[in-house]
Structures are given as C-alpha cells and as structure tokens.
Amino acid sequence: xxxxxxxxxxxxxxxxxxxxxxxxxxxxxxxxxxxxxxxxxxxxxxxxxxxxxxxxxxxxxxxxxxxxxxxxxxxxxxxxxxxxxxxxxxxxxxxxxxxxxxxxxxxxxxxxxxxxxxxxxxxxxxxxxxxxxxxxxxxxxxxxxxxxxxxxxxxxxxxxxxxxxxxxxxxxxxxxxxxxxxxxxxxxxxxxxxxxxxxxxxxxxxxxxxxxxxxxxxxxxxxxxxxxxxxxxxxxxxxxxxxxxxxxxxxxxxxxxxxxxxxxxxxxxxxxxxxxxxxxxxxxxxxxxxxxxxxxxxxxxxxxxxxxxxxxxxxxxxxxxx
Amino acid sequence: xxxxxxxxxxxxxxxxxxxxxxxxxxxxxxxxxxxxxxxxxxxxxxxxxxxxxxxxxxxxxxxxxxxxxxxxxxxxxxxxxxxxxxxxxxxxxxxxxxxxxxxxxxxxxxxxxxxxxxxxxxxxxxxxxxxxxxxxxxxxxxxxxxxxxxxxxxxxxxxxxxxxxxxxxxxxxxxxxxxxxxxxxxxxxxxxxxxxxxxxxxxxxxxxxxxxxxxxxxxxxxxxxxxxxxxxxxxxxxxxxxxxxxxxxxxxxxxxxxxxxxxxxxxxxxxxxxxxxxxxxxxxxxxxxxxxxxxxxxxxxxxxxxxxxxxxxxxxxxxxxxxxxxxxxxxxxxxxxxxxxxxxxxxxxxxxxxxxxxxxxxxxxxxxxxxxxxxxxxxxxxxxxxxxxxxxxxxxxxxxxxxxxxxxxxxxxxxxxxxxxxxxxxxxxxxxxxxxxxxxxxxxxxxxxxxxxxxxxxxxxxxxxxxxxxxxxxxxxxxxxxxxxxxxxxxxxxxxxxxxxxxxxxxxxxxxxxxxxxxxxxxxxxxxxxxxxxxxxxx
Numbered sequence: 040x041x042x043x044x045x046x047x048x049x050x051x052x053x054x055x056x057x058x059x060x061x062x063x064x065x066x067x068x069x070x071x072x073x074x075x076x077x078x079x080x081x082x083x084x085x086x087x088x089x090x091x092x093x094x095x096x097x098x099x100x101x102x103x104x105x106x107x108x109x110x111x112x113x114x115x116x117x118x119x120x121x122x123x124x125x126x127x128x129x130x131x132x133x134x135x136x137x138x139x140x141x142x143x144x145x146x147x148x149x150x151x152x153x154x155x156x157x158x159x160x161x162x163x164x165x166x167x168x169x170x171x172x173x174x175x176x177x178x179x180x181x182x183x184x185x186x187x188x189x190x191x192x193x194x195x196x197x198x199x200x201x202x203x204x205x206x207x208x209x210x211x212x213x214x215x216x217x218x219x220x221x222x223x224x225x226x227x228x229x230x231x232x233x234x235x236x237x238x239x240x241x242x243x244x245x246x247x248x249x250x251x252x253x254x255x256x257x258x259x260x261x262x263x264x265x266x267x268x269x270x271x272x273x274x275x276x277x278x279x280x281x282x283x284x285x286x287x288x289x290x291x292x293x294x295x296x297x298x299x300x301x302x303x304x305x306x307x308x309x310x311x312x313x314x315x316x317x318x319x320x321x322x323x324x325x326x327x328x329x330x331x332x333x334x335x336x337x338x339x340x341x342x343x344x345x346x347x348x349x350x351x352x353x354x355x356x357x358x359x360x361x
Numbered sequence: 362x363x364x365x366x367x368x369x370x371x372x373x374x375x376x377x378x379x380x381x382x383x384x385x386x387x388x389x390x391x392x393x394x395x396x397x398x399x400x401x402x403x404x405x406x407x408x409x410x411x412x413x414x415x416x417x418x419x420x421x422x423x424x425x426x427x428x429x430x431x432x433x434x435x436x437x438x439x440x441x442x443x444x445x446x447x448x449x450x451x452x453x454x455x456x457x458x459x460x461x462x463x464x465x466x467x468x469x470x471x472x473x474x475x476x477x478x479x480x481x482x483x484x485x486x487x488x489x490x491x492x493x494x495x496x497x498x499x500x501x502x503x504x505x506x507x508x509x510x511x512x513x514x515x516x517x518x519x520x521x522x523x524x525x526x527x528x529x530x531x532x533x534x535x536x537x538x539x540x541x542x543x544x545x546x547x548x549x550x551x552x553x554x555x556x557x558x559x560x561x562x563x564x565x566x567x568x569x570x571x572x573x574x575x576x577x578x579x580x581x582x583x584x585x586x587x588x589x590x591x592x593x594x595x596x597x598x599x600x601x602x603x604x605x606x607x608x609x610x611x612x613x614x615x616x617x618x619x620x621x622x623x624x625x626x627x628x629x630x631x632x633x634x635x636x637x638x639x640x641x642x643x644x645x646x647x648x649x650x651x652x653x654x655x656x657x658x659x660x661x662x663x664x665x666x667x668x669x670x671x672x673x674x675x676x677x678x679x680x681x682x683x684x685x686x687x688x689x690x691x692x693x694x695x696x697x698x699x700x701x702x703x704x705x706x707x708x709x710x711x712x713x714x715x716x717x718x719x720x721x722x723x724x725x726x727x728x729x730x731x732x733x734x735x736x737x738x739x740x741x742x743x744x745x746x747x748x749x750x751x752x753x754x755x756x757x758x759x760x761x762x763x764x765x766x767x768x769x770x771x772x773x774x775x776x777x778x779x780x781x782x783x784x785x786x787x788x789x790x791x792x793x794x795x796x797x798x799x800x801x802x803x804x805x806x807x808x809x810x811x812x813x814x815x816x817x818x819x820x821x822x823x824x825x826x827x828x829x830x831x832x833x834x835x836x837x838x839x840x841x842x843x844x845x846x847x848x849x850x851x852x853x854x855x856x857x858x859x860x861x862x863x864x865x866x867x868x869x870x871x872x873x874x875x876x877x878x879x880x881x882x883x884x885x886x887x888x889x890x891x892x893x894x895x896x897x898x899x900x
Contacts, residue, residue: 277469
C-alpha cells in the first residue's frame with residue numbers, strides 16, 4: 040500500500056507539472072494580455088504606458104523566460120501576485136476555497152446519497168410505476184440544462200414563495216456569529232447545492248439501478264438465496280456492495296470535477312467560490328489568478344482521483360491482489 | 362429395492378411452465394422423482410432438457426417468469442409448493458442445500474470465505490457469531506481444504522476453482538440438510554479436481570446420510586457417483602433405473618445415443634505415420650510479467666517452458682493439460698496472437714516469430730484459430746456472413762466474392778442460407794460451426810482449435826468433431842487440438858502432447874499415451890477421467 044501511494048504521489052507531481060506548463064502555453068496563445076486590459080480600463084492606451092506596464096509584469100521577456108519563472112515559482116509553492124486584485128493569488132484562492140468546498144461537498148453528498156438510494160429503490164421495483172417515475176425524473180434532471188434549472192429554482196423558491204435567499208453566500212454585514220451564521224449560510228446553500236446535486240444525482244440513479252439489476256443476475260446472489268438469507272440482507276450485503284463499485288468510479292471522477300468549481304452555478308447564484316474567481320480572472324486577463332486556479336483545481340482533481348483509488352482498493356479486495 | 366425407506370423428496374407429476382413465446386410450453390412436463398436418504402439420483406440430459414429447472418423448482422429458485430404449473434413436491438412431510446417465500450427461506454440452507462456449476466462466480470467476491478459460511482447460520486438465527494466462525498473453520502476442514510484457517514480469511518479470488526467448490530460444499534453442509542441438490546458441480550473443473558470433488562461429495566453424502574439430486578450431462582460422472590439415474594429429454598424423463606442397469610443396458614434410443622456420443626478412450630490411434638513437417642516449434646517459451654510499475658517489482662510467470670514439437674502435414678496434434686498448464690498460451694503463440702519470449706515457430710521452414718508487417722500478414726492467413734467460447738467469440742452486432750467474410754476482405758478479396766464464399770462455407774458447415782442472421786439466433790453448436798467457417802474462410806493450412814468443443818453438449822460435440830474431421834481430410838488441413846478433455850483427445854488425435862506447468866511431460870501417438878502412459882502426471886490425468894472403469898467394461 041505504501042509503495043502504491045508513493046508511486047502515485049510521484050506521478051501526481053509529474054502530471055501537475057505537465058498541466059502547469061500546458062496551461063501556461065495555452066494562455067499565452069490567447070489574444071490580449073493583462074496590460075492591454077488594465078490600460079483600457081484606465082482609459083489610457085498610450086503605447087508608452089503599455090510598454091511600462093508590460094515591463095512591470097515581465098511580459099516583455101521572451102516566452103521561455105516567463106514560463107521558467109512561473110513554473111519555478113509554482114514548484115516552490117508561490118502562485119504569484121494578482122495585479123488586478125492587489126494581493127497574492129494564493130490568498131485570493133484560499134479566500135474563495137471554503138465557499139466552493141462547502142457547496143460542492145454538500146452537492147456531492149446529497150447527489151450520491153439520494154442517487155444511490157433512489158437507484159436501489161428503482162431496481163427493487165423494476166418495471167413497476169415507482170421505477171418508471173424515478174427513472175423519468177432522473178432523466179428529466181439529467182437532460183435539463185443546469186443554468187435553467189437554477190433560474191427556475193430561484194423563480195419558484197425565492198421570488199414566488201420567498202422561502203430561500205436567491206443568491207449570495209451569507210447575508211451581507213449581518214453581524215451574525217457562530218450557529219446563527221452557520222444557519223444563515225445553510226439557508227443560502229440550499230438552492231445552489233440542490234441544483235448542482237440534482238444533475239449528478241440523476242447519473243447515480245441510473246448507474247446504480249443498472250448495476251443493481253446486473254448484479255442481481257449473478258450466481259452468488261443465487262447462492263445467497265439458497266442459504267435461506269432474507270431478501271433484504273441479500274440486497275444490502277451481496278447485491279448493493281457489488282453494485283456500488285461502478286458508482287464509486289464515477290463518483291470519484293465527479294468529486295474532482297466538482298471541487299474544481301461549478302462555474303455556472305456559482306455565477307447564477309453569485310456564490311463567491313473558485314469557479315467565479317476563475318470566470319472573473321478570465322474576463323480581466325488576470326493570468327496569474329487564472330493559472331493559480333487551474334493549478335489548484337488540477338491538484339484537487341488529482342487528489343480526489345487518488346482518494347477514489349484508495350477507496351476502491353478498500354471496497355474491492357480483488358484490486359489489492361493485482 | 363426390497364425394503365424401501367421413505368423418500369426424503371417426492372416429486373410427482375411436476376410440470377413447469379415457461380413464459381409465453383418460449384420454444385415449448387413446459388420446461389418440465391409431468392416428471393416424477395424420488396430422492397432417498399444416503400442415495401444419489403443423477404438426472405442426466407443435454408442443455409434444455411429441463412434437468413436444472415427440476416432442481417430449481419425443488420429449491421424454490423425458479424427464474425422469474427417460470428412457474429410450477431402442476432404436480433407435487435414434498436420434502437418429507439412438507440409440501441414445498443404450498444410454502445410462501447418466508448416458508449421456503451426457512452427450508453433453504455437448513456433442510457435442503459444447493460451447490461452450483463460455476464465455482465468462480467458462486468461466491469461473493471467482496472466477502473471473506475468465513476463470513477460467507479457464517480451467513481448460513483445467521484440466516485437461520487443459529488449460534489452466536491464466535492461459534493459461527495468456529496463452525497465455519499470446522500466445515501472448511503471437513504471438505505478437505507489444505508489450510509482451512511488461511512482459506513477462512515481469504516477472499517474468493519485467492520482460491521482456485523476446486524477450492525472454491527469445496528467452500529460452496531462446506532456452505533451447503535453447514536446445517537446438515539437432508540437433501541443436497543448439486544447442479545453440474547464439476548463441469549467447470551479440471552479432470553483431476555473433478556475426481557476429487559466427486560469423491561468428496563460421495564463421502565459426505567454417505568457420512569451425513571443425505572439424499573442427493575445430482576444434475577449432470579456427463580455419463581462418465583454418472584458412472585462415478587450415481588445410485589439411480591433418470592435421463593431427461595425435452596422436459597420428459599425418457600428412461601430411469603438403477604445406475605448399473607441404465608449404464609450397461611440402456612433401453613431408450615436417446616440414452617443409447619447419448620452414451621454412444623461419448624468419445625471412447627480405447628479408440629486412440631496406434632501409431633502416427635511419418636508425415637512431412639509443416640509447422641516446427643523449437644524451444645518455445647512464454648513468460649508473462651504481471652503487475653509492476655514505478656516502484657513495484659513485476660511478478661514473472663513462466664506459462665510455456667521450452668516446448669519443441671513438429672506438426673506434420675495432415676496431422677492432428679492434441680495438446681492436453683489442466684487449466685494453467687500453458688496449453689492456451691502456447692496456442693496463442695502458434696497463431697501469433699502473442700509473441701514468444703524465446704524459441705522459434707516456423708511454417709514450411711519460415712520463422713514466423715520474427716516477422717513483421719506485410720510478411721506477417723501473409724503468414725497469418727496460413728494459421729487460423731477456432732476459439733473456445735462460441736458465445737463470446739462472435740461479435741453480436743455483426744451478421745455471421747460478414748463476420749466470416751471479414752478476413753478475406755481484409756486480404757483484398759472483393760466484398761461480393763467474399764460474401765458469396767462465406768455463404769458457401771456456411772452451407773459446407775451445415776448452416777445454409779444463414780449469412781444474414783446475427784449470432785444470437787444460433788445455438789452453441791451452430792455458433793461453433795460458424796467459428797469453423799470463419800477460420801476456413803482464409804483457406805489456412807493449419808487450424809489451432811482451443812477447447813473448441815468443450816462448451817458443447819456431448820451429442821453436439823460429436824457432430825462438430827465429425828465435421829472437423831471431414832473438413833480436415835477434404836481440405837488437407839493440419840490440426841492442433843487444445844483440450845482438457847482426454848476422451849476427445851484420444852478419439853481424434855494422431856499424436857498427443859501432455860503439458861504440465863508450461864512444460865511438455867509426454868509426447869507420443871494417442872494410443873500409446875492412453876494405454877501405456879510413461880509419465881506419472883499423464884497416469885494421474887487418465888485415472889481421474891470419470892467413468893473410466895465403466896468405459897473399459899463397456900468396450
């Protein structure tokens with residue numbers, strides 16, 4: 040296990056390095072640079088001013104010098120400085136990370152829990168109306184565009200019913216502390232987390248249902264029945280445990296993706312997370328911030344992949360052998 | 362039987378209805394069975410004869426959509442058909458237990474062996490957890506697992522097929538059931554393992570005075586284990602009686618047909634005539650490197666070790682051995698589905714192990730393969746005519762010509778006018794004929810058949826073997842026949858090579874190998890063939 044972990048960690052560092060280099064190259068191929076945007080906002084497109092800005096940011100250096108400077112800094116844990124926001128990129132990201140983590144972990148747990156549960160129920164009632172209903176609703180969530188679902192949720196629950204806040208992370212300048220603040224954040228969390236979770240939930244429902252039905256046909260389920268086990272025990276201990284394996288694989292992929300920030304949801308609900316930070320940085324050509332977000336979210340994706348692999352080795356003893 | 366004890370199980374006029382649209386209305390049609398304590402009833406028949414359905418009906422484990430339409434099943438005084446699901450649950454595992462055909466898939470891959478056995482007690486609320494584990498260990502000892510403590514702590518994938526079957530048997534024995542239903546429990550096992558498992562079932566059945574219903578398609582197995590035999594055909598019992606009578610003096614034409622279809626051991630060819638060599642194998646080895654990575658060291662498996670053999674033009678060479686003996690690895694090297702680690706394989710003197718590109722492609726068509734699994738070896742989404750024509754088309758034959766040739770080949774293997782059908786429309790035997798037609802499409806000189814008839818019923822097996830033999834003579838083919846079934850090898854091979862752990866332990870004319878085996882391993886293989894004594898007395 041230790042050897043496995045060590046090997047994977049080395050690979051993760053190498054992949055991260057490759058991603059950093061690749062992102063840096065890609066961004067420099069895009070038209071426009073931060074100096075141009077800043078000069079434009081300052082209302083002064085004087086070439087002299089531009090050149091001065093470029094020298095200040097090191098943008099006049101040859102490409103490979105810039106690349107080396109960036110990569111070597113990243114290797115030492117320094118993600119650079121955001122000239123637009125006037126603070127270090129790492130501080131900026133750390134400020135936004137908790138909001139994203141709260142949102143995605145909640146959405147993830149919600150979608151996984153409800154999805155697996157609904158999938159199990161649907162499989163157990165295969166062919167009956169409850170199965171059809173679950174499958175149809177899952178398909179509906181899966182097929183509906185996220186932003187539309189988000190807007191409709193806001194319309195219904197905030198505008199029409201006025202049950203929940205429509206956007207934001209917490210009530211601004213409310214001076215709330217402790218539990219009261221947590222409750223306030225939770226209220227703000229309901230709509231974005233549910234909307235984001237529903238989409239992923241739909242995939243878990245479908246894959247759990249299919250996987251349960253498939254495992255139900257396997258020989259060892261018949262062995263379990265021949266032992267005289269209760270159907271509920273058979274479903275839980277023999278069928279679900281085996282059927283959950285493909286769900287783990289998929290959930291692992293999603294987990295990384297979710298932590299990287301849900302740009303759409305964060306934008307619609309004005310959620311101050313990484314996804315929105317990335318979007319803002321992109322619009323203002325804030326390269327350092329953008330690259331920083333990329334590095335951090337790639338690292339998180341890789342980390343979650345590693346966690347999935349470790350989990351997989353725990354749930355499936357056959358993996359350990361090979 | 363003079364003083365008949367009362368039967369453990371009475372099945373009267375059992376009728377099992379298939380769902381609408383099946384090929385016949387009843388899977389089982391008015392059959393009667395009696396199971397007696399301490400006796401083994403063998404139910405014999407080909408696939409689709411209804412033998413497994415009868416067993417499943419007794420256990421209350423019929424597949425969905427299939428139901429008992431009529432008749433009575435009694436376990437002692439208990440009316441099985443009157444039980445609800447909860448009532449059946451109380452009987453299953455406790456008063457009657459079942460063992461299955463596929464030891465590989467009959468155990469939950471994610472649970473330790475001890476837990477799976479302990480579950481039987483748990484299901485019936487017996488014993489405390491610690492006692493359950495202790496009993497599990499005792500049971501594993503009783504079924505003869507070499508290291509019961511280690512087996513108890515293992516996961517299924519860490520055990521061999523034979524060991525897993527012992528575990529399934531241990532589970533079945535856990536609550537000392539009156540009745541044991543065994544559905545082809547040795548079919549998936551190697552011949553030596555099969556002999557051990559049969560002996561184990563026999564011993565346990567006597568020790569525990571169980572009534573056993575043993576489902577099999579193999580008359581050799583019947584000769585080993587049966588007290589009483591019932592032969593089933595298309596849902597009906599066509600013949601039944603004491604094992605000796607049915608085996609030595611079969612009355613019904615169908616029973617005789619099944620027994621005649623069994624390849625006879627004595628039929629081996631005495632000597633192989635000198636033939637000009639076609640395929641030369643010289644010192645071939647194949648080593649696999651498993652696992653490994655940045656930090657992990659890989660494991661080395663020597664699958665094939667220094668094999669040298671020559672295949673003569675027009676000869677049939679058998680390669681026999683148990684699973685893991687390396688026979689299939691060697692077969693894949695012969696058609697160059699994989700590269701050899703050492704040695705050379707030459708066809709007409711041309712070394713094919715080093716060829717690449719166009720030269721390799723030109724050689725490939727001269728050596729073709731027929732695969733084991735007739736269900737998995739055809740692409741389910743491609744019409745069989747196209748599947749056969751694909752090879753020639755890849756070699757530049759115009760599509761129309763290749764398709765016409767495919768139709769002719771299908772006709773030759775006994776399936777005229779079927780080119781536009783999909784594989785699922787054929788039975789196992791028919792699919793294997795398609796596999797043969799596919800191999801022949803490239804007009805090869807050598808055919809490597811890897812367990813080509815192992816998945817087939819004995820009468821179908823005989824037909825496919827006859828077809829192969831006919832084609833071989835007609836087209837002047839040379840054949841390498843890989844099998845674990847010594848009976849088949851004895852019947853059709855000129856010479857036989859016996860492999861053990863990757864190495865060749867014996868090579869010689871068929872008759873010599875079977876009548877006067879020189880190597881101890883060959884002798885142990887032959888001794889393990891089920892029904893050998895019956896075979897010899899019948900010959």
